[in-house]
Amino acid sequence: MTRRLGPELAMALVLIAAPFVLPHLGFSFDLLQRILDWGIIGLGFDLLFGATGLLSFGQAAFYGTGGFVSAYLLTAHIVGSVWLALAIGTVAAGVFGLLVGWLAVRRIGIYFTMITLAFGQMAFFLENSPLAGLTGGENGLPGVPVPSLAGHKLTAGEPLYWALAIIFLAGFVLARRILHSPFGTVLRAIKQNTARAGMTGQSVPAYKLAVFVIAALYAGLAGGLLGVLQSYMPPDAFMLDTSGQLVVQTVIGGVGTLIGPLVGATIWLWLRDNLQLIPHLGALWKLVLGLIFIALVVVLKRGIAGEVAFLVSRRRAHAAGEGVPEEGGEAAVMPVKAPALALHAPFAVTGPDVPALRAISLSKFYGGLHAVEGVSFDVRRGSIHAVIGPNGAGKSTLFKMLKDEIPPTAGQVELFGSRITGLGPTRTAQLGVGKSNQLNQLFLDMTAEENVRIAALARARGTFRTDLWRRANSLPEVELQVRAAIETVGLTHRAQVPAHVLPYGEKRRLEIGIALATGPNVLLLDEPLAGMSPAERVATRALVREIARTRTLVIVEHDMDAIFELAERITVLYEGRLLAEGTPEEIQRNQAVQDAYLGGMHEEGMQGEGVHA
Amino acid sequence: MPSAPLLLSQAFNGLALGTLLALVSSGLTIILGTLGVLNFAHGALFMLGAYAMYVVATATGSYVLAVVVGVALERGLVRLFYARPHEDQILVTFGAGIVFTEIARAIFGGNALTVPTPSWGQGIVHLGFLFYPTYRLQLIGIIAALLIALYLVLYRTSIGLVVRAGIEDARMVGILGINVRRAFLAVFVIGVVTAGVSGMLYAPIISVEPDMGSNFLVQAFVVIVIGGLGSFPGAVVGGIVAGEIIALTSAFNAAYSDVMLYAVMALLLVLRPQGLFGSEGRV
Numbered sequence: 001m002t003r004r005l006g007p008e009l010a011m012a013l014v015l016i017a018a019p020f021v022l023p024h025l026g027f028s029f030d031l032l033q034r035i036l037d038w039g040i041i042g043l044g045f046d047l048l049f050g051a052t053g054l055l056s057f058g059q060a061a062f063y064g065t066g067g068f069v070s071a072y073l074l075t076a077h078i079v080g081s082v083w084l085a086l087a088i089g090t091v092a093a094g095v096f097g098l099l100v101g102w103l104a105v106r107r108i109g110i111y112f113t114m115i116t117l118a119f120g121q122m123a124f125f126l127e128n129s130p131l132a133g134l135t136g137g138e139n140g141l142p143g144v145p146v147p148s149l150a151g152h153k154l155t156a157g158e159p160l161y162w163a164l165a166i167i168f169l170a171g172f173v174l175a176r177r178i179l180h181s182p183f184g185t186v187l188r189a190i191k192q193n194t195a196r197a198g199m200t201g202q203s204v205p206a207y208k209l210a211v212f213v214i215a216a217l218y219a220g221l222a223g224g225l226l227g228v229l230q231s232y233m234p235p236d237a238f239m240l241d242t243s244g245q246l247v248v249q250t251v252i253g254g255v256g257t258l259i260g261p262l263v264g265a266t267i268w269l270w271l272r273d274n275l276q277l278i279p280h281l282g283a284l285w286k287l288v289l290g291l292i293f294i295a296l297v298v299v300l301k302r303g304i305a306g307e308v309a310f311l312v313s314r315r316r317a318h319a320a321g322e323g324v325p326e327e328g329g330e331a332a333v334m335p336v337k338a339p340a341l342a343l344h345a346p347f348a349v350t351g352p353d354v355p356a357l358r359a360i361s362l363s364k365f366y367g368g369l370h371a372v373e374g375v376s377f378d379v380r381r382g383s384i385h386a387v388i389g390p391n392g393a394g395k396s397t398l399f400k401m402l403k404d405e406i407p408p409t410a411g412q413v414e415l416f417g418s419r420i421t422g423l424g425p426t427r428t429a430q431l432g433v434g435k436s437n438q439l440n441q442l443f444l445d446m447t448a449e450e451n452v453r454i455a456a457l458a459r460a461r462g463t464f465r466t467d468l469w470r471r472a473n474s475l476p477e478v479e480l481q482v483r484a485a486i487e488t489v490g491l492t493h494r495a496q497v498p499a500h501v502l503p504y505g506e507k508r509r510l511e512i513g514i515a516l517a518t519g520p521n522v523l524l525l526d527e528p529l530a531g532m533s534p535a536e537r538v539a540t541r542a543l544v545r546e547i548a549r550t551r552t553l554v555i556v557e558h559d560m561d562a563i564f565e566l567a568e569r570i571t572v573l574y575e576g577r578l579l580a581e582g583t584p585e586e587i588q589r590n591q592a593v594q595d596a597y598l599g600g601m602h603e604e605g606m607q608g609e610g611v612h613a
Numbered sequence: 614m615p616s617a618p619l620l621l622s623q624a625f626n627g628l629a630l631g632t633l634l635a636l637v638s639s640g641l642t643i644i645l646g647t648l649g650v651l652n653f654a655h656g657a658l659f660m661l662g663a664y665a666m667y668v669v670a671t672a673t674g675s676y677v678l679a680v681v682v683g684v685a686l687e688r689g690l691v692r693l694f695y696a697r698p699h700e701d702q703i704l705v706t707f708g709a710g711i712v713f714t715e716i717a718r719a720i721f722g723g724n725a726l727t728v729p730t731p732s733w734g735q736g737i738v739h740l741g742f743l744f745y746p747t748y749r750l751q752l753i754g755i756i757a758a759l760l761i762a763l764y765l766v767l768y769r770t771s772i773g774l775v776v777r778a779g780i781e782d783a784r785m786v787g788i789l790g791i792n793v794r795r796a797f798l799a800v801f802v803i804g805v806v807t808a809g810v811s812g813m814l815y816a817p818i819i820s821v822e823p824d825m826g827s828n829f830l831v832q833a834f835v836v837i838v839i840g841g842l843g844s845f846p847g848a849v850v851g852g853i854v855a856g857e858i859i860a861l862t863s864a865f866n867a868a869y870s871d872v873m874l875y876a877v878m879a880l881l882l883v884l885r886p887q888g889l890f891g892s893e894g895r896v
Contacts, residue, residue, distance in 0.1 A: 055700045103882050109699045110651045110842065114834045115882065121831045122875030129868030240827050244707065251704055283723075287715035294708035297701065298693065 008173050011259070015165040019158065026274050029157045033229045035265045036164040037222050038249060042261020043168075043175045044218025045246055050256030051179055052211050053191030054105075055113050057243045058120030059219050061100065064127060064238035066093035066220025071141040071233035072134055082147035086224040093220020094213050096123075101212030105205050108194070117243070124238040140234045144227040160229055167225070168262075171218060175258050178214070178468045182457050185472045187211055189454045192443035199405070199441070200518050201429030201458030210466055248293050254306030263305045317498075340550065342480035343459040343519040345432025354417040356381040356552040357402065357433075357522050362411035364397050371397040373576045374411070379522070379569075384544070384553045386563045389573035390597060395556045396438055398573065399526050402554065403435045404428045415522065426463060434520025436512045438527045438556075444500040448491050448510050449482060451499055455517035456481040485517035489543065505536045509543075516547065523547065525555045529562060541566065564588065572596070615864045622743055623864040624857065629749045631856020632756040633815055637829055638836035638848040639763060640807030646843025647776045647800050650691060651699060653706040655808050656830025657713035658682065662812025663821045664717055667728050669813075682713075683805030687798050695797070710826070718823040725820035734817070752814055759810065760849055766803065767845060776800050835878050841891020850889060 018032060027035075041063055048054050070089030073079040079088065104115040127135045135141060147154050147163065154163045178184045186207050189197040198204045227233035236242065249264030268289060275285035296303060302310050355378035364372040372394040379385040387395050400406045402413055405425045412421040420428050434455075443451050456478045461467070473479060486492050489509040494502060499510060512528055528544065529537050541562050547553065548566075557563050563570065564584045572579040572587060574596045580587060587593055615623075641655045661682060690709060694702045734748030767773040779786045779793040786793045812826075819825065836855045840847025858877055862870040881888070 049700075053700070055703060103879060107882070107886060110645070110703070111838070111886075113651070113699075113703055114838055117831060118835050118838070118875050118878055122872055122879075125871040125875075130872060132868075240831065244711075247704070247707070248711070284715065284719055287712060287719060290708055290711035290715055294690070294705060294712065297704045297708060298690070301701075 007176065008169075011172055012169055015169060018165075019161055025270075027270065028273075029161050030229075031269055031273060032161055033156075033164050034226075035262065035269055036161075036168045037226050037229065038246070038265035038269070039168050039259075039262035040164075040171050040225065041219045041222035041246060042250055042253075042265065043171050043258060044215035045250060046256065046258050046261055047175055047178060047184075047187070047218075048211055048215035049247075049250065050258070050260065051184060051191060052187040052208065054208060054212070055247070056104075056116040056212075056215070057113055057240070057247065058100065058116030058118070058123075059215065059246050060238050060240065060242035061116075061120040061123035062093040062097050062216035062219035063223040063226070063242060064123055064235075065096045065223065066090055067223030067227050067233050067237045068127060068135050068141065069093070069220075070224035071144045071227040074145055074227075075141050075143050082145060082228060086147075086221065086228070089224040090217055090220040093223065094217040097213045097216020097219075098209070101209045101216070105208035105212060117240070120238075120240060120243050124235075124240070127235060127238050135235070136233075138235055140232060141227070142232045144231050144233055146228055146231070156229060156231070164225060164229070167221070171221075172258065174468075175218075179258065180472055181468050181470050182461060182472050182475065182478075183207070183210070183466055183468050185450065185454060185457065188446065189443050192445055193441055196441040196443065196514070197454065199403070199425045199429060199435065200455040200514065201426055201463060202454070203426055203463035206464035210464075248289070250303075252289075252293060252296055252303055254303030254309065257303070257305040257309050260303050260305045264303070267304075341484050341516070341519050342477045343456065345430070345459065345519050345521045352381070354381075355379055355414075356383075356416060357554065358414040358417075359398070359402065360412050360414065362398065362401050362413065363409045364394075364401060364406065365409045370576050372401070372408075372573075375571075375573065375576075375578045376411075377571045377578065377581055379552060379554055381552055382548075383568040384548045384555060384566050386567035386570045387554065387556045387573060388558075388560070388563055388570060389579070392575070393573040394576040395573055396526060399435070399524055399554075399556055402524055403433050405435075429458060429518055429520075430463060432519070432521035433524065434515040434518040434522070435524040436515040436526060436528060438530060440507050440511045442499045442507060442510060442514070445498060447496050447498055448502065448506075448513075449486060449495040451510055452485045452513050452517045453478065453482050455514045456485065456519075459517070459519040481517055481519065485513045488516060488547065489513040490539070505532055508532060508536075509540070512540075512543070520551060522552045522554065525553065525557075527556055527558065529557055529559045537562065618743065620861070620864050622745065623860045625743065625745055625749070626863075627857035627860030628853065629753055629856070630860060631853035632753050632760075633811055633852070634829075634832055634836050634855050635849045635852025636756050636759060636807055636814075637811045638833040638840070638852050639760065639845055640804040640811075641833045642837045642840070642843055642845060642848040643763075643767065643807075644801055644804035645837065646845070647779075648691075648695065648797055649699075650694065650702045650706070652691075652804065653703055653830070654686065654710040654713060655706075655804075655833060656826030656828070657710035657717075658805050658808035658826070659812040659815075659829050660717060660821075660823065660826035661713055662809030663728070663816040663819075663825065664721060664812075665809065666813040666816035667721070667726050667821050682809070683802040684798065686805065687801040691801060692794070692797075710830075714823045714826065721823070723823060725822040727820055728816040730817040748817060752818075755814060756811075759807075763803070763807065764845060772796055772799055832874070835874055837888075838878055839881055839888055841888030844888065844890040847888055847890030 022032060041059060045059055048056055066089040069092040070085045073085040073088060074082060079085045100116065100119045104112050107115060128137055146156065146160060154160050186197065186202050190204055190207060194204055223237055226237060246261065249268050250261045252267060253260030253262065253264030271289060272285050275281055275288065300307060357379040359375055359377050361374045361376050362372055363374055375398060387398065389395050401408045403425050404413065404421055404423055408421060412419050414420065415431055415433060420431060443454060453472065459481065460475055460478045486495050489512055491506060491509060491513060494506060499507065502510060508531065512525065515523060529540055532540060537559065544553065544555065544566055567584055569582065570584055570587045571581045572593050579596055580590045580593050637659060641652060644650055644652050686709060690705055694705055730748045734751050736747045737744050738747050738750055775786065775791055775793065775796040779796055832855060836851040837848055839854060840851025855874055858874050859870045862873040
């Protein structure tokens with residue numbers, strides 16, 4: 001990834017050209033200003049919805065808050081400087097965003113949307129009646145002054161357009177930096193696969209709250225500017241329609257493109273101004289836009305800017321794809337010697353006889369179903385420990401409890417002698433428990449390298465950090481880690497390929513690569529060989545042995561050949577209970593294990609033998 | 614402190630509004646709970662119901678409009694989105710809501726219209742301790758009857774069973790030889806009809822205008838958050854709770870009535886995020 005400023009330069013050129021070209025197409029300066037204002041609130045909204053996948057229907061709350069705080073400070077002559085008032089309004093919106101976000105990000109999907117919508121309405125009613133003394137209620141606040149720059153008043157029309165254009169450009173540059181920062185990488189990961197982002201050690205709620213506040217800040221600034229450019233702060237800013245219009249404009253323009261809201265606003269406002277001029281059609285402009293909106297949601301899911309970006313990226317991927325070898329035979333899957341990972345989890349300082357991982361009478365009941373019941377075992381430091389058992393024995397449930405993905409009904413797990421049960425998958429990842437899942441949990445629209453980087457970033461940066469300005473690939477330690485993990489799982493030649501394009505076997509290895517990149521001391525592998533071809537199995541077995549040289553491994557697997565070859569100790573589960581534990585030799589000779597695996601067949605066999613004898 | 618008669622009459626107003634919100638919200642929550650779709654067009658459908666009542670009152674209109682719109686919406690649009698993410702469902706129903714609102718505006722204009730109270734609902738009843746408009750009292754009874762009917766259809770008939778099974782595994786129910794898609798359609802239409810009927814019943818009490826639905830939509834959201842997403846009893850109790858919050862707060866300070874509703878919702882989200890009757894996990 002080289003440092004490309006193409007989009008920023010293109011945006012600057014468009015903003016410079018717009019006032020010379022667009023007035024000929026029916027755009028007044030007033031219209032251009034309002035489009036830019038929608039574009040600014042849209043930048044924050046697209047980081048929230050487009051990048052992180054959080055659909056808010058309450059952005060009007062922050063738009064209105066920023067607007068009315070700025071307008072009140074100016075019209076009540078509390079603050080003389082328009083710029084200062086705008087800054088205070090923006091911060092006020094951010095504080096309100098922190099409050100609403102704190103409640104909203106605890107919930108996902110529909111709940112999140114409804115909570116934001118309800119708070120948007122609450123803000124509207126607050127403005128309208130209880131605070132009417134300050135805000136003018138239904139009348140709004142007239143007489144908002146325009147800002148001055150170096151002694152010159154930026155009057156409505158061209159001067160104010162340039163001011164807004166510069167502010168929008170600055171907001172655009174910042175939003176792009178955020179999107180391509182480590183912080184933004186985590187946001188995109190949350191959209192792609194929230195659960196996995198948390199499993200790698202990223203604090204999902206903290207990131208969601210942070211981006212919610214960022215979106216509120218953008219909205220607050222846009223709200224303040226609305227009052228300035230109209231010399232009047234209208235109460236409509238708080239209305240549900242404002243939030244709705246923002247969503248519609250973003251979808252029409254293209255979700256996740258940052259410029260989508262600007263493009264959508266251009267179309268929406270231009271159509272509104274110009275359709276209204278057509279006799280008999282005037283009142284129908286919103287109906288036309290509603291139909292266009294539905295058509296876009298149903299047919300062109302990417303929106304206008306989104307389709308353009310998609311075509312460009314597809315052509316680029318096509319050009320890049322020609323140099324990439326397709327998965328070529330067995331040579332390609334043979335792993336190299338695992339390079340050391342740059343970033344390790346902090347190793348607990350304990351005596352050598354303290355086990356790496358200890359399960360103490362773990363139980364998990366689902367109603368009357370006893371998935372796991374009273375299972376205890378120790379995993380010796382530096383060993384490969386296998387958990388086997390017939391289907392439905394409770395292996396995957398046990399594994400989820402080892403990483404605290406699900407809380408046990410009873411019992412606990414200790415990592416190097418300290419209890420980790422109750423900490424949740426994010427904290428356990430930070431403490432050095434990595435896990436690859438039975439079913440792939442990838443960030444499908446991100447490249448293989450980015451998939452691994454998300455995990456490496458969690459190790460390097462901890463659960464949460466707001467490094468908004470830094471490039472995602474500019475942390476040398478993280479990049480060493482990414483390269484090491486990618487090389488270990490043999491995907492170096494596929495690093496730039498989106499995960500959803502990879503064939504199954506490579507997806508499977510990427511799944512392990514993500515777990516490895518968290519730099520775990522204890523790595524849990526849930527059926528790493530599942531669905532692999534014989535050649536891939538051989539390679540992955542070698543890979544597992546290689547990984548185990550430097551860390552403790554716990555592995556669930558159905559491939560008995562692999563287990564007996566790799567494992568030092570084996571724990572056997574049967575119907576949720578511990579059936580046996582021992583070395584591979586002991587397990588192979590164990591009568592109870594043989595009975596469990598052969599089931600009823602064995603009994604019949606014994607009788608048959610008896611008859612023959 | 615407001616006087617006792619005022620509080621009492623506000624409590625009655627709260628009940629009238631509350632039962633109405635219960636009916637609107639139950640349609641929303643049925644669709645959400647069984648089909649997993651948050652219907653953003655619900656407020657607009659309420660508005661269409663009110664306009665249908667206006668047409669009925671001014672000419673000889675048709676009650677089947679709500680059914681027709683419901684079938685068209687499910688077959689034409691929502692059906693395509695059952696398997697898509699919630700965000701897409703929200704966007705498409707939101708778009709449908711805009712279109713319905715604008716169609717109403719195009720036909721009836723943007724001005725508020727009034728629907729006269731039906732002849733059987735005129736006058737005032739003396740309850741002994743309070744004078745109360747007859748129609749509002751009748752409204753409470755009618756809605757209560759409708760809610761009971763709705764409950765019986767959903768929980769005491771085979772269609773309710775099919776729908777609930779279909780949510781778990783639509784393919785499996787299909788393999789058993791049951792037409793799940795028809796059951797889904799039925800649920801959607803029932804949900805839409807509740808919105809439409811609510812609009813019809815409420816039309817004589819408020820002014821009918823194209824944008825009237827959005828406020829009810831948001832209040833219905835609050836109701837189902839309070840009651841628990843997808844819970845029918847939750848929608849009923851939540852509706853009455855919400856109606857009383859709005860009405861009783863008005864008795865003290867009308868300016869805070871809506872604000873108080875959202876404040877209670879916020880409090881509930883902190884203390885009991887799954888709502889009064891909801892369970893964690895689903896939706």
